Amino acid sequence: xxxxxKRVKIxxxxxxxxxxxxxxxxxxxxxxxxxxxxxxxxVAITPDIEEVLNRKRVxxxxxxxxxxxxxxxxxxxxxxxVEVTPTNIIDGEPGLMHIREALKHGRNVVTSNxxxxxxxxxxxxxxxSNYKVMLRYxxxxxxxxxxxxxxxxxxxxxxxxxxxGVFNGTCNYILTRMTEEGLxxxxxxxEAQDMGIAEADPTYDVMGIDTASKVVILANSxxxxxxxxxxxxxxxxxxxxxxxxxxxxxRSYSVKLIGDVKGLKVSPMMVPAGHPLSVGGxxxxxxxxxxxxGEITVTGKGAGSIETASAILGDIISIYKELEGxxxxxx
Amino acid sequence: xxxxxKRVKIxxxxxxxxxxxxxxxxxxxxxxxxxxxxxxxxVAITPDIEEVLNRKRVxxxxxxxxxxxxxxxxxxxxxxxVEVTPTNIIDGEPGLMHIREALKHGRNVVTSNxxxxxxxxxxxxxxxSNYKVMLRYxxxxxxxxxxxxxxxxxxxxxxxxxxxGVFNGTCNYILTRMTEEGLxxxxxxxEAQDMGIAEADPTYDVMGIDTASKVVILANSxxxxxxxxxxxxxxxxxxxxxxxxxxxxxRSYSVKLIGDVKGLKVSPMMVPAGHPLSVGGxxxxxxxxxxxxGEITVTGKGAGSIETASAILGDIISIYKELEGxxxxxx
Numbered sequence: 001x002x003x004x005x006k007r008v009k010i011x012x013x014x015x016x017x018x019x020x021x022x023x024x025x026x027x028x029x030x031x032x033x034x035x036x037x038x039x040x041x042x043v044a045i046t047p048d049i050e051e052v053l054n055r056k057r058v059x060x061x062x063x064x065x066x067x068x069x070x071x072x073x074x075x076x077x078x079x080x081x082v083e084v085t086p087t088n089i090i091d092g093e094p095g096l097m098h099i100r101e102a103l104k105h106g107r108n109v110v111t112s113n114x115x116x117x118x119x120x121x122x123x124x125x126x127x128x129s130n131y132k133v134m135l136r137y138x139x140x141x142x143x144x145x146x147x148x149x150x151x152x153x154x155x156x157x158x159x160x161x162x163x164x165g166v167f168n169g170t171c172n173y174i175l176t177r178m179t180e181e182g183l184x185x186x187x188x189x190x191e192a193q194d195m196g197i198a199e200a201d202p203t204y205d206v207m208g209i210d211t212a213s214k215v216v217i218l219a220n221s222x223x224x225x226x227x228x229x230x231x232x233x234x235x236x237x238x239x240x241x242x243x244x245x246x247x248x249x250x251r252s253y254s255v256k257l258i259g260d261v262k263g264l265k266v267s268p269m270m271v272p273a274g275h276p277l278s279v280g281g282x283x284x285x286x287x288x289x290x291x292x293x294g295e296i297t298v299t300g301k302g303a304g305s306i307e308t309a310s311a312i313l314g315d316i317i318s319i320y321k322e323l324e325g326x327x328x329x330x331x
Numbered sequence: 332x333x334x335x336x337k338r339v340k341i342x343x344x345x346x347x348x349x350x351x352x353x354x355x356x357x358x359x360x361x362x363x364x365x366x367x368x369x370x371x372x373x374v375a376i377t378p379d380i381e382e383v384l385n386r387k388r389v390x391x392x393x394x395x396x397x398x399x400x401x402x403x404x405x406x407x408x409x410x411x412x413v414e415v416t417p418t419n420i421i422d423g424e425p426g427l428m429h430i431r432e433a434l435k436h437g438r439n440v441v442t443s444n445x446x447x448x449x450x451x452x453x454x455x456x457x458x459x460s461n462y463k464v465m466l467r468y469x470x471x472x473x474x475x476x477x478x479x480x481x482x483x484x485x486x487x488x489x490x491x492x493x494x495x496g497v498f499n500g501t502c503n504y505i506l507t508r509m510t511e512e513g514l515x516x517x518x519x520x521x522e523a524q525d526m527g528i529a530e531a532d533p534t535y536d537v538m539g540i541d542t543a544s545k546v547v548i549l550a551n552s553x554x555x556x557x558x559x560x561x562x563x564x565x566x567x568x569x570x571x572x573x574x575x576x577x578x579x580x581x582r583s584y585s586v587k588l589i590g591d592v593k594g595l596k597v598s599p600m601m602v603p604a605g606h607p608l609s610v611g612g613x614x615x616x617x618x619x620x621x622x623x624x625g626e627i628t629v630t631g632k633g634a635g636s637i638e639t640a641s642a643i644l645g646d647i648i649s650i651y652k653e654l655e656g657x658x659x660x661x662x
Contacts, residue, residue, distance in 0.1 A: 025488075144624035144625050146481065146627070150477065150481060153484045156644075157356075157644035157648065158475075158641045274610060275610075276607075279605060279607055285607070292637050292638065292641030294475050296630070298629055299607040299627070304625070307623065309623065310623030312488070314486065314488030
């Protein structure tokens with residue numbers, strides 16, 4: 001279908017922080033052409049990206065058509081649908097419908113949306129296989145940390161036995177600040193909300209649901225399970241006291257909200273100082289237990305619109321290479 | 332040349348801890364056939380791997396031929412030469428000769444030997460390109476940590492600006508123990524030698540030369556430089572006092588021997604607690620500074636024969652996939 005030198009056509013479905021980040025990072029890449037951008041209010045066809053970003057920034061509508069997101073997916077010519085609408089773990093919508101239709105219409109899909117993958121991982125992978133297209137989701141798991149690629153491409157010399165990690169930057173920030181300053185949970189949560197590190201409604205993060213979502217996606221993708229959030233034993237960080245953290249610190253431990261992928265468990269745990277998972281601030285970290293390579297830990301920013309956009313760009317480039325049969329792309 | 336389902340033929344040149352580790356991990360992999368194993372005393376042709384490993388273990392010669400290592404490279408049919416003789420940073424030999432001849436005879440090469448790459452990186456890569464074969468060296472840099480693959484395959488969505496890291500487990504062990512126990516350098520060095528963590532002659536590690544070798548290989552491979560050890564500003568750990576480490580610890584810092592790849596510098600530096608490079612014991616860690624993905628850190632065992640063998644196996648598999656045009660190999 002494609003020849004080397006051709007451009008790959010993408011649509012961006014969802015135009016919040018991540019969608020805008022994607023537009024910003026792809027706009028100067030010569031082999032990527034954005035054929036449509038959809039937000040919740042309308043669709044810009046063959047958009048001038050700079051202009052659309054500016055309109056969005058000042059609150060103007062981006063639409064220049066009477067199409068909807070689903071119209072773009074079904075009717076507008078493109079090779080890769082970039083689905084970056086907000087995560088909804090209740091029913092996965094509207095992302096689930098977007099991804100299903102995109103795959104059925106022969107589009108490859110790159111997504112940062114955990115909802116559809118948490119609800120219907122195996123169905124979507126099967127659909128991609130049936131329609132001979134690719135579904136990539138690096139950004140759903142570790143933000144900028146290339147977890148999935150690392151396991152699938154870089155660690156081919158070892159079998160992966162388990163993955164455990166600190167998968168939520170908001171929780172890690174709260175626990176780090178409570179430990180360092182001896183402050184209580186509510187105080188630090190307010191501070192984190194003021195700084196934009198925690199959402200106005202922090203439930204999803206602090207109850208451990210975001211961490212559990214990542215556990216589900218890794219369990220299904222790396223360990224070929226067939227599980228959903230219902231299968232995960234989840235304890236959040238809301239009941240942790242400053243006293244408990246102080247006691248841990250006195251013994252050179254820190255407390256982290258740990259997701260255990262094989263164990264299907266999310267809970268606060270003590271980690272010794274100097275351990276690779278003992279990272280502070282908003283950092284994420286994931287330890288990959290292997291048979292031959294021992295324990296490999298990756299640490300990085302788990303969230304942030306540019307970091308997430310960078311993971312999405314990595315997936316777009318990897319699909320582009322597959323489509324073109326190129327293996328030595330420098331950009 | 333190869334079809335899917337065919338076996339890839341390898342020779343193992345060098346049969347110390349790493350070579351034996353490679354033999355042990357590849358012996359049960361159905362698509363890998365070992366056609367020859369060479370140690371410093373002789374060559375086993377079409378070896379029974381189990382038997383050769385047993386003979387080596389009890390000190391018996393492995394040779395069943397009158398060939399030498401270089402004869403194997405030039406005359407024995409194989410696709411991949413696995414060059415795992417000991418690192419020699421003075422002139423790179425005998426590894427340099429082995430790798431040159433292997434490439435000139437159309438063999439792909441996988442190596443854990445830093446010597447040839449530190450001395451002649453660009454010459455060898457050019458030779459591989461001229462003869463249309465691959466030269467892979469994941470094991471030279473981070474042992475089990477898939478640094479090169481991570482940068483070249485997994486982080487395609489970002490430009491890499493710099494890499495800084497803790498690249499030597501022996502130094503890290505010595506500094507960690509000195510800090511934890513308040514012991515002096517000579518005491519901890521003796522302990523590390525007793526435990527097999529430091530060599531009888533620890534010069535190469537504690538003077539920073541091993542770290543600098545990794546800096547050179549990363550500078551040449553990731554940043555397309557043309558540098559050797561002479562270009563690196565090197566300070567080791569031998570002059571660090573227990574007092575200095577205690578003072579740092581009181582301020583919640585630890586001291587690590589840091590290699591700075593873009594800066595071409597190796598020196599002890601203070602790292603704050605909770606920082607991803609603040610890993611203890613014999614661990615290695617490398618922080619990859621990127622434009623979009625922020626700072627990604629990989630932590631793992633930098634050495635160990637099975638860990639190194641696992642990195643070599645990863646390289647063999649990746650060459651096998653290229654030769655076969657397979658992209659979805661599960662083993």
